[in-house]
């Protein structure tokens with residue numbers, strides 16, 4: 001089995017003349033938590049899109065997951081193979097309870113009996129430390145942090161090997177970001193490889209074993225997070241104006 005769970009080689013996504021992702025190559029080791037940062041519009045979400053096939057694959061380049069080429073696979077095949085993502089927007093069903101939101105994910109996931117689905121739901125709730133009494137609440141009444149927990153729990157329902165999170169800390173307070181930090185570390189330690197797009201640099205520096213910075217669709221720097229943030233090009237392109 002491949003040491004690298006994900007291998008991206010020369011990935012490009014062009015929208016007409018706009019090179020949103022332009023020749024990106026990197027690998028993700030099994031078990032690692034890899035951070036992705038970069039200025040607005042640098043291609044981070046587009047990179048997630050082309051890896052997961054939601055809503056599109058790459059214009060060119062190769063994506064391998066667990067050694068298999070997936071860049072022409074439909075999105076549902078990619079997620080069922082164990083590569084799952086979240087989106088920047090909350091994805092809960094407002095009128096459904098937190099529990100039933102997870103039941104929808106479990107049902108989408110295929111041939112689970114009701115008992116198997118309930119076991120997965122319970123595991124997913126435990127993985128994100130979701131309060132027992134909140135599980136029957138309509139999702140619209142959950143706090144911002146609880147909606148993030150639910151989003152991550154939804155992604156965990158399929159027991160993915162690789163979880164890709166797109167800005168999970170947006171809208172959270174400092175104490176909530178610390179809780180998210182603990183949650184992500186726990187999920188990663190349970191054996192899930194994590195790819196994390198984030199603008200909250202303190203979170204990225206705390207949880208990532210490696211950091212990639214994108215700029216204008218290309219990799220500007222990659223390596224140890226504390227070294228990457230000292231890179232003069234990264235400071236100029238991304239961090240210059242940030243405190």
Ligand SMILES: Nc1ncnc2c1ncn2[C@@H]1O[C@H](COP(=O)(O)OP(=O)(O)OP(=O)(O)O)[C@@H](O)[C@H]1O
Nearest residue numbers: 015018019020038039040041042043044045046047
């Ligand atoms: N479906 C699309 N059609 C046309 N252009 C797009 C599309 N999706 C993204 N883009 C463009 O591609 C570029 C990269 O966008 P992307 O959303 O990947 O950046 P990002 O780094 O995730 O930004 P942010 O940090 O603001 O989320 C931007 O110029 C964006 O306008």
